[in-house]
Amino acid sequence: MPKRWQDQAAGLRQLVNPVSCRSISLCGGRGDAGTTTLVIHLAAALAERQREVMILDEFSGAQNVANRLHLQQGFTLEHVLRREATLADCLIDTPLNAQLLPLASRPHSMSQLNEAEQSWLAAEFEALTEHVDYLLLDTRPAGGSGMPSLSLAADDVVIVLSDRAESLTDAYAAIKQLALDYARRDFRVLVNRVDNLTEAMALFERLRSVCQQFLGSLQLKLIGFVPEDAKLNRAMRLGRSVLEAYPDTEASIALRQLADVILRWIPPTTINASPGHFVHRLVESSRLLSERLQHG
Numbered sequence: 001m002p003k004r005w006q007d008q009a010a011g012l013r014q015l016v017n018p019v020s021c022r023s024i025s026l027c028g029g030r031g032d033a034g035t036t037t038l039v040i041h042l043a044a045a046l047a048e049r050q051r052e053v054m055i056l057d058e059f060s061g062a063q064n065v066a067n068r069l070h071l072q073q074g075f076t077l078e079h080v081l082r083r084e085a086t087l088a089d090c091l092i093d094t095p096l097n098a099q100l101l102p103l104a105s106r107p108h109s110m111s112q113l114n115e116a117e118q119s120w121l122a123a124e125f126e127a128l129t130e131h132v133d134y135l136l137l138d139t140r141p142a143g144g145s146g147m148p149s150l151s152l153a154a155d156d157v158v159i160v161l162s163d164r165a166e167s168l169t170d171a172y173a174a175i176k177q178l179a180l181d182y183a184r185r186d187f188r189v190l191v192n193r194v195d196n197l198t199e200a201m202a203l204f205e206r207l208r209s210v211c212q213q214f215l216g217s218l219q220l221k222l223i224g225f226v227p228e229d230a231k232l233n234r235a236m237r238l239g240r241s242v243l244e245a246y247p248d249t250e251a252s253i254a255l256r257q258l259a260d261v262i263l264r265w266i267p268p269t270t271i272n273a274s275p276g277h278f279v280h281r282l283v284e285s286s287r288l289l290s291e292r293l294q295h296g
Helices: 003-016 035-048 077-081 107-111 115-128 149-153 165-182 197-215 230-237 250-263 276-295
Strands: 022-027 053-057 099-102 134-139 156-161 186-194 219-227
Touching: 022 035, 022 149, 035 053, 035 134, 035 186, 035 230, 035 250, 077 107, 077 115, 107 276, 115 276, 134 149, 149 165, 149 276, 156 165, 156 197, 165 186, 165 197, 165 276, 186 197, 197 219, 219 250
Parallel strands: 022 134, 022 156, 053 099, 053 134, 156 186, 186 219
Antiparallel strands: none
């Protein structure tokens, strides 16, 4: 098809069904949940489906997304908030056909922004994400320091669960905190590093049973599982996605299926047409978290 007709078709699709940028937080914990690895490979799977993807990374340590992909890191969100750089300066191109935006910062830093500063940051973010379909958020687990702000700002929260007692404990803690302190009622669950659907269902039912017993009427939904696969970790050591390095392995097949599931999700009623609204939600959630830490 000639490019002019492709451009026209894309324009007509946008008029009929305007593109919205959906933010999805993946939140794991201890027990080798493998959240960062899942974020990386899910970004690759969605990009393979011709979706524009940006990873937002809340981690700053040696195991964050940039280091996993052997990428050079430059400016951070803290530099941006001090007006030493722009958000565009922080953006990192990756070999996943997706972009990476490091967003590690202290909740206090975001919570102190006034209305003018919020609008400035939202405008910068909107300019960066103008054509982005999915924001994938790699968020810190619940713990003594509180729930990360990125999870609070996301349209969807995906709890990553593995077959370890610590993982089940942390998954419940994350759900409890988001439900009781921040009024989140619906959660999706992704089981990682199991052998089959039967094991995934059993783990999910254990988590759902505990939540129903102690937290009441929450909506938990199993969205799939990713099997234990040595080639996935081998691809990570190479700084590549498993879909590119080993496209026919079990993990690659599962990740593609998961991407297809996400593409069929019904948009949440709270979704905003403008990605800039994500920044306003992030600032407000940072304020809530900062207040909680001060009085905790």
